[in-house]
Amino acid sequence: xxxxxxxxxxxxxxxxxxxxxxxxxxxxxxxxxxxxxxxxxxxxxxxxxxxxxxxxxxxxxxxxxxxxxxxxxxxxxxxxxxxxxxxxxxxxxxxxxxxxxxxxxxxxxxxxxxxxxxxxxxxxxxxxxxxxxxxxxxxxxxxxxxxxxxxxxxxxxxxxxxxxxxxxxxxxxxxxxxxxxxxxxxxxxxxxxxxxxxxxxxxxxxxxxxxxxxxxxxxxx
Numbered sequence: 001x002x003x004x005x006x007x008x009x010x011x012x013x014x015x016x017x018x019x020x021x022x023x024x025x026x027x028x029x030x031x032x033x034x035x036x037x038x039x040x041x042x043x044x045x046x047x048x049x050x051x052x053x054x055x056x057x058x059x060x061x062x063x064x065x066x067x068x069x070x071x072x073x074x075x076x077x078x079x080x081x082x083x084x085x086x087x088x089x090x091x092x093x094x095x096x097x098x099x100x101x102x103x104x105x106x107x108x109x110x111x112x113x114x115x116x117x118x119x120x121x122x123x124x125x126x127x128x129x130x131x132x133x134x135x136x137x138x139x140x141x142x143x144x145x146x147x148x149x150x151x152x153x154x155x156x157x158x159x160x161x162x163x164x165x166x167x168x169x170x171x172x173x174x175x176x177x178x179x180x181x182x183x184x185x186x187x188x189x190x191x192x193x194x195x196x197x198x199x200x201x202x203x204x205x206x207x208x209x210x211x212x213x214x215x216x217x218x219x220x221x
Contacts, residue, residue, distance in 0.1 A: 093119030109138025
């Protein structure tokens, strides 16, 4: 496989057509080696427009988000060099790596112990010293280290907990994929100077569930 041609095609055929036009984001996708963040046996899938299975001994299916979804979420965050970011769901560590190149500090929670080790190893190998992976349930965020300039949920949830919105700074942004199959929507939440939170729907997509988040009760008749 011609790695550089595959990377170029991923950007030009998958990511640009999905309205990812920010030159900084596109440059990152060209320079951060996505193939180094997928399991060795899935290397051929690194640039394919699909989710990539990730290693876990827990029995739960863990997936890396498709490239165009990661790119679009990163673009919507509009990270700046002085900002601190909280990520829920480290996965392979690739999204955290992208954010680490744009922000001052990234703290990424991963509930799966195997994935936490996998992500940290990938990030260390890539030389991302401003990104930390912490093994644990991130559904309640990290109050002790809040507030954050940005929060990203790298997976889907039924709804965004108020506890996470409370951990945003004024002017802070949170992106998440919200809803139930078959309808999920990537949504941007923004906190105003007065503490109010507004939201805007970005695009329709589907993504695997993040562990640890509440699901709505289902009525049975």
